[in-house]
Amino acid sequence: MSDEAAAPEGNPVAAPDDPPLVVEGLTKDYGSVLANDDVSFTVHRGEIFGFLGPNGAGKSTTIRLLLGLLKPTAGTARVLGADIRDEAALTAVKGRIGYLPAHLGFDEEATGKAVLDYHGAIKGEGRRDELLEIFTPPVERPIREYSTGNKRMLGLVQAFMHDPELVVMDEPTSGLDPLKQEGFNEFIRRERDRGTTIFFSSHVLSEVRRVCDRVGILRGGSLVELEGVEALLHRSGKHVRVHADDAAVAALTALDGVVDAEPFSEGAQFIYAGDPNALLDELARHDIRDVEIGEPPIEDVFVHYYGSEEPGRRGPETAVDPGDDGA
Known part of the structure; x- marks a missing residue:
């Protein structure tokens, strides 16, 4: 990178260790x-x-x-x-x-x-x-x-x-x-x-x-x-997709830390932000045909921060930030 340009006298410039x-x-x-x-x-x-x-x-x-x-x-x-x-x-x-x-x-x-x-x-x-x-x-x-x-x-x-x-x-x-x-x-x-x-x-x-x-x-x-980013991902839990019978699905989705449970024809998927040992123990109690555990889509990680209400806004929810050019 090029050397820092000297600023005119009286104009402050960040020291090398200062945050930019x-x-x-x-x-x-x-x-x-x-x-x-x-x-x-x-x-x-x-x-x-x-x-x-x-x-x-x-x-x-x-x-x-x-x-x-x-x-x-x-x-x-x-x-x-x-x-x-x-x-x-x-x-x-x-x-x-x-x-x-x-x-x-x-x-x-x-x-x-x-x-x-x-x-x-x-x-x-x-x-x-x-x-x-x-x-x-x-x-x-x-x-x-x-x-x-x-x-x-x-x-x-x-x-x-x-x-x-x-x-x-x-x-x-x-x-x-x-x-x-x-x-x-x-x-x-x-x-x-x-x-x-x-x-x-x-x-x-x-x-x-x-x-x-x-x-x-x-x-x-x-x-x-x-x-x-990694701390947010860790705190936001895991994405779990399990193929099992209705009883197993009911027990798993009742665990503390389960959010956004979505059933499908052969099981359910959900985000799990609880104790991983509790999830593994519950899985071991049932006849599980298949299970996938991974990081959730990053859209799911952040969606709860966006929510449906806009703090700081006045007037209709459709009001556009004048500074945002729609970007």
Whole structure:
């Protein structure tokens, strides 16, 4: 990674051991919608932090606040040592930040090459050729001819080509085909190993386990969970699918820790978050034709955090977060 740029006198810069992103009581109140409600968390150097939530949860609002595109109603955050309420300080560190918005505002008449030339002239492009080999957008063609996936790949190149130390991305894999998504996952794992800090929002829960070190879960503008991915998976139990008679199914699904039991013609499946020894003991008491025990789909792990109610929202449940662009 490139050396840290010196900040103008009077503008704070994070010390090498300081967290690159510290959020403290961040609040954005639009009146009808409380898009961020006293949100606090820290992102450590060299980690991949997933910022998760359903559409309209307030993820994009948080990102815009962190980048100084919106002003907070209350609270603050420090990005590479710069307080987001201090415009001069934040401007001084932006050359060390990469940003991929959810909705890319590229000039439709410009070619991909022209877009990268423009961004490169502003912030540098030392890794441009390397990144074009990984993400392969058709840079000689005008943006109007690009698919959604090609636009996303061009955006990824511009976000990383100046070798930033912190990269903030909003729904980074939206529109990418499965192969490119996996290529992206491998790429950001390598970036983390180089020391780059990655912060990205997503509502695609299956991405989380593949790449994130920790996650923050946002629901209705409030942070409802902040934990390591493996700890969340462990705490959320196992997925059990058992083939057995009705008596065995009834006994098993009556165990403490069983949730979301669903019968099928030859047995039942459920999530089990209780004592594993109690489950094994109960299985041993019955004639079990077949049993599968594994980790639950990650959608099941997080769904109870989303729930049906949106704390922080005012008015109809269908109200859209003004800061979220539908991302």
